[in-house]
Amino acid sequence: MLDVRPLGLDGVLELTPRRLHDERGFFVETYNAAALAAKGIDIVFVQDNHSCSARAGTLRGLHYQLPPRAQAKLVRAVRGSVFDVVVDLRQNSPTFAKWCGIELSAAKGNQVLVPVGFAHGFVTLEPNTDILYKVSDFYAPDHDRAIRFDDPDIGIEWPVDAGGLQLSAKDRDAPFLADAAVFKGIE
Numbered sequence: 001m002l003d004v005r006p007l008g009l010d011g012v013l014e015l016t017p018r019r020l021h022d023e024r025g026f027f028v029e030t031y032n033a034a035a036l037a038a039k040g041i042d043i044v045f046v047q048d049n050h051s052c053s054a055r056a057g058t059l060r061g062l063h064y065q066l067p068p069r070a071q072a073k074l075v076r077a078v079r080g081s082v083f084d085v086v087v088d089l090r091q092n093s094p095t096f097a098k099w100c101g102i103e104l105s106a107a108k109g110n111q112v113l114v115p116v117g118f119a120h121g122f123v124t125l126e127p128n129t130d131i132l133y134k135v136s137d138f139y140a141p142d143h144d145r146a147i148r149f150d151d152p153d154i155g156i157e158w159p160v161d162a163g164g165l166q167l168s169a170k171d172r173d174a175p176f177l178a179d180a181a182v183f184k185g186i187e
């Protein structure tokens with residue numbers, strides 16, 4: 001009932017729960033802890049978040065929380081679509097500063113699992129896009145961090161023109177990776 005596809009960075013997965021269609025439409029278990037555990041994913045999520053972005057080209061990220069409040073995330077689009085990006089911030093990782101991206105859409109019903117140790121961001125691909133996501137620790141403003149979405153040392157190939165992006169001040173003024181706190185001691 002749950003398809004899992006590795007996305008090339010350690011522990012970053014695309015999850016696609018199977019939709020059960022009938023003449024009314026469909027039903028899908030969007031989160032089932034036992035189904036995740038059966039795939040070796042034993043993360044306890046404690047908070048649900050919902051962000052709504054009115055415009056295409058709205059970019060949120062790259063965000064993460066530092067230890068001891070680091071968060072794993074399970075992200076999905078419930079309306080519209082995004083290009084979703086995950087960046088390895090584990091200093092000792094062979095894929096440090098590497099990124100992977102995937103389109104998440106309400107139509108596909110796919111999700112991305114972001115482990116602790118990674119930054120997360122997305123850009124909306126259409127107007128009125130709603131993203132729901134679970135996190136494995138509560139919001140901790142003092143541990144909340146951002147890195148520039150366009151850091152050349154990461155080199156994310158966003159599928160939208162940088163000129164027309166909508167960014168929060170926090171994201172517009174975020175530091176480059178070289179000046180940011182990263183995850184030490186997590187392999």
Ligand SMILES: Cc1cn([C@H]2C[C@H](O)[C@@H](COP(=O)(O)OP(=O)(O)O[C@H]3O[C@H](C)C(=O)[C@H](O)[C@H]3O)O2)c(=O)[nH]c1=O
Binds near residue numbers: 049122138
């Ligand atoms: C994340 C969060 C934020 N807030 C408050 C703080 C601000 O007053 C307001 C908007 O926060 P922010 O601008 O950080 O929201 P996004 O830019 O959507 O950031 C989120 O989206 C990127 C893609 C992520 O991966 C993170 O989960 C998260 O940082 O909500 C809360 O009250 N609780 C929370 O858990």
